[in-house]
Amino acid sequence: MTNFKYIKRLSLSIFSAVVIFIGCQAAVEDLTGPSALGNILGIQGLFGGAGLKNNGASQATIRVEVFTTQNIPTEGATVTLTTTLGTLGATSLTTDVSGTATTTLTSGTVTGIAFVTATVDNVSANTSVPIIKF
Numbered sequence: 001m002t003n004f005k006y007i008k009r010l011s012l013s014i015f016s017a018v019v020i021f022i023g024c025q026a027a028v029e030d031l032t033g034p035s036a037l038g039n040i041l042g043i044q045g046l047f048g049g050a051g052l053k054n055n056g057a058s059q060a061t062i063r064v065e066v067f068t069t070q071n072i073p074t075e076g077a078t079v080t081l082t083t084t085l086g087t088l089g090a091t092s093l094t095t096d097v098s099g100t101a102t103t104t105l106t107s108g109t110v111t112g113i114a115f116v117t118a119t120v121d122n123v124s125a126n127t128s129v130p131i132i133k134f
Contacts, residue, residue, distance in 0.1 A: 034069050035121030039077060041066055043118040043125040045105070051130030052086070052107040052114075060105045060129045062088070064118045066095045073099025077120050085114035085131055107131045 033040030047060035066077040077095045081088050086105045093101035105114060114129045 032123045032125045035123040037121045038068055039066050039074050039120055039123070040069060041079070041118060041120045041123050041125045043116065043127045045116060045127040045129040047129055051132040052105070053134040054107055054109050054111050054131050055134045056107060056109055058107040058131075061102055062105050062116055062118075062127070062129075063100060063102045064093060064095070064120075064125075065100050066120055067099045073097065075099065080119045081116060082119075083114050083116045085110055085112055086129070088116070105129055 031040065031042045035041070042065040044063045044065075045060050046063060052058035052060055062081065064079050064081075066074040066079065068074060074095055075097045077099070079093045079095065079101060081091050081093065081103065083105060086107050089104040089106070093103060095101045105116060107114075108131070111131050111133050114131055115126055116129065117124050117126050
């Protein structure tokens with residue numbers, strides 16, 4: 001019976017740690033495609049904690065991936081980005097040999113959810129980054 005309680009407590013601890021880790025890091029929230037040219041697009045917002053502080057200086061990394069339906073990275077794809085809050089470091093990105101490209105999202109002074117949209121060919125993918133009170 002003691003072993004069962006230990007295993008149960010250990011399992012619960014591991015489960016809690018995984019939930020906390022996942023909650024602190026955005027996942028690829030939207031994967032769309034294939035586009036007219038056969039590309040699949042994914043976007044991810046990477047930020048620590050609960051979100052960006054609304055101090056006009058906090059930053060998140062915005063990472064996009066473009067690959068074919070055969071999971072081959074698409075080099076040289078042009079991805080257009082827009083946001084509803086904050087400022088993007090670049091609004092047009094070109095993917096590298098691994099099919100990825102990154103830029104930054106800098107918070108403004110307005111709190112809320114920054115919805116960042118990436119578009120390649122004729123498909124779009126979205127991610128969200130919370131901007132919280134400083």
